[in-house]
Amino acid sequence: MQKNNVQTDRPLKPLLLGLAGYGTVGSGLARILDENREAIRRRAGRDIRIKSVLVRDPSRPRQYPLPEGASFCTEMSCLYDDPELDVVVELIGGVVNAGEVIRRSLLAGKHVVTANKALLAEDGKDLFQLAAEKGLYLGYEASVCGGIPVVQTLRESLAANRIVTLSGILNGTCNYILSSMTSKGMSFDAALKEAQDQGFAEADPTLDIEGFDAAHKLALLIRLAWGIHYPFKDLPVSGISRVAAEDIQFAREFGYNIKLLGYAQMEGDTLDAGVFPFLVPNSYLLAKVGYSYNAVRIEGNAVGSVFLHGRGAGDMPTGSAVAADILAIARGDQPNNLGFCGAELPAAKIRPPKESRSRYYFRLQVQDKPGVMRDVAAILAENNISIHQALQKGLTDVVPLMFMTHLAKTRDVENALASIAACGFTRAEPVYYRVLPQPNESD
Amino acid sequence: MQKNNVQTDRPLKPLLLGLAGYGTVGSGLARILDENREAIRRRAGRDIRIKSVLVRDPSRPRQYPLPEGASFCTEMSCLYDDPELDVVVELIGGVVNAGEVIRRSLLAGKHVVTANKALLAEDGKDLFQLAAEKGLYLGYEASVCGGIPVVQTLRESLAANRIVTLSGILNGTCNYILSSMTSKGMSFDAALKEAQDQGFAEADPTLDIEGFDAAHKLALLIRLAWGIHYPFKDLPVSGISRVAAEDIQFAREFGYNIKLLGYAQMEGDTLDAGVFPFLVPNSYLLAKVGYSYNAVRIEGNAVGSVFLHGRGAGDMPTGSAVAADILAIARGDQPNNLGFCGAELPAAKIRPPKESRSRYYFRLQVQDKPGVMRDVAAILAENNISIHQALQKGLTDVVPLMFMTHLAKTRDVENALASIAACGFTRAEPVYYRVLPQPNESD
Numbered sequence: 001m002q003k004n005n006v007q008t009d010r011p012l013k014p015l016l017l018g019l020a021g022y023g024t025v026g027s028g029l030a031r032i033l034d035e036n037r038e039a040i041r042r043r044a045g046r047d048i049r050i051k052s053v054l055v056r057d058p059s060r061p062r063q064y065p066l067p068e069g070a071s072f073c074t075e076m077s078c079l080y081d082d083p084e085l086d087v088v089v090e091l092i093g094g095v096v097n098a099g100e101v102i103r104r105s106l107l108a109g110k111h112v113v114t115a116n117k118a119l120l121a122e123d124g125k126d127l128f129q130l131a132a133e134k135g136l137y138l139g140y141e142a143s144v145c146g147g148i149p150v151v152q153t154l155r156e157s158l159a160a161n162r163i164v165t166l167s168g169i170l171n172g173t174c175n176y177i178l179s180s181m182t183s184k185g186m187s188f189d190a191a192l193k194e195a196q197d198q199g200f201a202e203a204d205p206t207l208d209i210e211g212f213d214a215a216h217k218l219a220l221l222i223r224l225a226w227g228i229h230y231p232f233k234d235l236p237v238s239g240i241s242r243v244a245a246e247d248i249q250f251a252r253e254f255g256y257n258i259k260l261l262g263y264a265q266m267e268g269d270t271l272d273a274g275v276f277p278f279l280v281p282n283s284y285l286l287a288k289v290g291y292s293y294n295a296v297r298i299e300g301n302a303v304g305s306v307f308l309h310g311r312g313a314g315d316m317p318t319g320s321a322v323a324a325d326i327l328a329i330a331r332g333d334q335p336n337n338l339g340f341c342g343a344e345l346p347a348a349k350i351r352p353p354k355e356s357r358s359r360y361y362f363r364l365q366v367q368d369k370p371g372v373m374r375d376v377a378a379i380l381a382e383n384n385i386s387i388h389q390a391l392q393k394g395l396t397d398v399v400p401l402m403f404m405t406h407l408a409k410t411r412d413v414e415n416a417l418a419s420i421a422a423c424g425f426t427r428a429e430p431v432y433y434r435v436l437p438q439p440n441e442s443d
Numbered sequence: 444m445q446k447n448n449v450q451t452d453r454p455l456k457p458l459l460l461g462l463a464g465y466g467t468v469g470s471g472l473a474r475i476l477d478e479n480r481e482a483i484r485r486r487a488g489r490d491i492r493i494k495s496v497l498v499r500d501p502s503r504p505r506q507y508p509l510p511e512g513a514s515f516c517t518e519m520s521c522l523y524d525d526p527e528l529d530v531v532v533e534l535i536g537g538v539v540n541a542g543e544v545i546r547r548s549l550l551a552g553k554h555v556v557t558a559n560k561a562l563l564a565e566d567g568k569d570l571f572q573l574a575a576e577k578g579l580y581l582g583y584e585a586s587v588c589g590g591i592p593v594v595q596t597l598r599e600s601l602a603a604n605r606i607v608t609l610s611g612i613l614n615g616t617c618n619y620i621l622s623s624m625t626s627k628g629m630s631f632d633a634a635l636k637e638a639q640d641q642g643f644a645e646a647d648p649t650l651d652i653e654g655f656d657a658a659h660k661l662a663l664l665i666r667l668a669w670g671i672h673y674p675f676k677d678l679p680v681s682g683i684s685r686v687a688a689e690d691i692q693f694a695r696e697f698g699y700n701i702k703l704l705g706y707a708q709m710e711g712d713t714l715d716a717g718v719f720p721f722l723v724p725n726s727y728l729l730a731k732v733g734y735s736y737n738a739v740r741i742e743g744n745a746v747g748s749v750f751l752h753g754r755g756a757g758d759m760p761t762g763s764a765v766a767a768d769i770l771a772i773a774r775g776d777q778p779n780n781l782g783f784c785g786a787e788l789p790a791a792k793i794r795p796p797k798e799s800r801s802r803y804y805f806r807l808q809v810q811d812k813p814g815v816m817r818d819v820a821a822i823l824a825e826n827n828i829s830i831h832q833a834l835q836k837g838l839t840d841v842v843p844l845m846f847m848t849h850l851a852k853t854r855d856v857e858n859a860l861a862s863i864a865a866c867g868f869t870r871a872e873p874v875y876y877r878v879l880p881q882p883n884e885s886d
Contacts, residue, residue: 045784147746149600157592160766303590323603341488
């Protein structure tokens with residue numbers, strides 16, 4: 001590919017793109033390249049044009065018209081076999097076909113840009129190796145938190161840091177539902193229904209609400225932050241479908257908002273990570289992220305905390321991130337796909353989830369009779385769990401009993417809750433969530 | 444300079460740095476390069492070492508010891524005349540000597556990294572041109588908001604956007620003072636004194652509290668966002684030294700926090716920009732930025748809003764940003780200093796400050812007698828100022844009268860306030876501040 005050299009006035013040939021897929025993000029990208037043509041030319045020093053768009057059915061109506069000079073094709077080879085194309089942009093999603101498009105495009109010597117988090121989290125290793133062997137760009141800014149520049153920030157801006165923790169609101173659907181539950185006191189089911197009606201949740205919301213989409217993004221963030229490979233299937237994942245309106249209410253009384261976080265913390269050389277509902281102190285900016293917004297908080301040993309917030313999805317925000325990678329290619333930047341040198345990343349040294357330590361909130365539904373608090377307190381003490389705050393509510397026969405603990409091992413919490421359940425005075429399965437520690441100032 | 448190629452296992456020679464200055468940021472950089480040596484080597488594919496450090500007095504005690512293998516020197520030429528040095532890092536501040544170090548280093552073919560906002564805002568044009576002619580890196584991530592990756596975000600991550608507005612809390616000293624005034628009800632003088640005692644304000648705080656430091660950063664952000672040159676001396680600047688505790692209190696009653704913002708908005712091809720105290724709606728994340736933190740909110744036509752928050756100063760956060768630029772050089776990235784192609788940036792088309800339109804808050808101290816509100820309302824109407832909210836307080840002879848307006852021209856506001864003052868019932872000079880419009884959701 002021709003190198004961009006900002007020193008010459010000699011016009012560079014346009015950068016030609018082939019798109020796989022022309023749905024939401026593809027349309028957004030086409031619109032951005034149209035509407036911001038002049039601005040992009042000033043930035044990149046050349047034109048960027050879509051030449052071919054791979055779709056299943058060219059006759060289907062589209063959200064945005066095909067740009068001038070571009071044409072639909074229906075065979076994958078129209079992308080990787082076209083010697084004119086500089087970049088293939090993979091936007092079909094899924095794992096099998098998308099992987100095939102990317103692999104063949106890299107083999108054909110084309111740079112690749114993708115928004116496909118599932119593929120890169122589950123199957124990224126080989127593709128990154130192939131891109132490295134070929135010296136090609138495999139851009140994926142759009143695959144994590146849409147328009148928020150978190151890939152670039154971890155890979156480049158914070159490159160001199162050892163990352164201590166990262167925590168993020170990585171899924172807009174979950175955040176929309178939790179925000180509705182918090183601000184309107186809705187049940188999970190009602191909030192999900194509203195999110196579906198508003199277009200913020202899919203008809204089948206499983207991938208989102210059970211935390212798997214956030215986990216895909218977390219796996220990529222871990223790779224970017226620490227240069228290690230954490231097998232996606234080993235990530236502990238817990239979604240929001242069992243979060244009750246009353247836990248949201250009680251959390252607020254303690255000064256917290258419940259958020260689904262992708263969370264990772266490095267202690268020594270051992271990583272503690274997962275996707276869980278967390279009680280986030282109200283003083284955190286993370287607690288204030290509303291509705292469909294995404295946000296990531298990164299703590300580096302030099303930079304302190306950095307907090308990034310923006311639109312995590314949508315045609316234009318995600319298209320903006322795809323276009324940023326394309327512009328880097330147009331400028332002739334060196335590929336820096338993983339952010340770490342070397343052909344292969346080492347495996348993460350993972351703290352077994354049951355050994356993970358966190359502050360915890362839990363809620364028991366107990367019979368309101370003498371001795372219950374004594375028995376519960378005794379069981380917690382036996383399991384090395386120190387109570388930070390306790391709250392008992394209500395005047396009925398069965399009352400909720402809430403605790404906030406100091407740091408405790410997950411195994412100890414689970415054992416304690418099992419022992420409490422065995423006492424016979426609980427009237428529902430105990431609920432427990434992790435709690436983020438209080439930050440300094442606003443953080 | 445040797446290019447980094449992540450494909451080979453051949454070790455690259457270390458990247459050698461010369462530092463001009465060894466104060467807070469220089470010490471932070473040295474500490475980061477020491478403490479994160481392994482992490483940086485994995486990222487950059489090579490070692491990064493400090494060889495020479497230009498100081499006035501080598502015998503002075505230092506915050507961090509000189510790294511192994513480095514030595515002090517006292518002549519500027521030890522930097523630009525040393526053929527071994529790859530990068531000169533300018534951290535002496537000020538304009539004259541710093542400009543000399545940078546110019547001579549670029550002329551000698553060395554990449555330059557600097558944290559010097561004053562120099563680049565007031566005198567940056569020639570230096571950027573020289574760097575462009577020579578094909579060299581002139582990195583300045585550290586010059587705006589310390590550890591927050593705002594330079595990289597504007598230049599690269601949002602490169603496919605047309606930027607609509609940007610607004611930022613660009614000065615930690617001012618934000619510290621305003622935060623103290625807000626949370627503790629302190630006067631400006633008391634809050635300044637506290638900030639000085641805590642090390643968050645200089646003994647001579649003029650540059651910070653009068654808004655000039657924020658204006659330097661704003662000039663750089665404007666260049667990055669729109670690729671235009673806004674002469675620093677033409678930027679309207681208003682600081683916080685006249686912000687009264689009562690305005691902070693009244694703003695809160697209206698649902699706003701007062702923040703000093705660097706603000707710029709593009710309308711058509713005309714830029715409206717300046718540094719002013721603003722009333723920021725509480726629902727904005729910007730309103731929640733506490734104490735010495737910095738934050739920038741950028742709105743792009745594709746990405747929507749992106750909000751970045753972190754430490755704006757300090758040895759390690761600023762050192763982290765300096766190191767990010769050095770790592771980009773170590774990786775062999777193409778220089779992309781301005782983010783726009785072409786040898787020279789066009790001049791900004793500037794909306795005359797008096798033609799600027801904003802919502803406004805103002806406070807009058809008036810005699811509590813019949814007809815005052817009628818007269819004030821008449822004058823506002825004559826000047827095309829539409830009232831959004833009004834509030835009168837107190838039972839004494841002289842009472843504060845507050846207004847929030849709809850969009851109004853600055854000239855009209857100033858004329859109206861002059862006419863009101865001429866009526867004879869005001870008992871103090873009117874106070875007026877701009878008001879940010881309400882955002883959507885949390886933003």
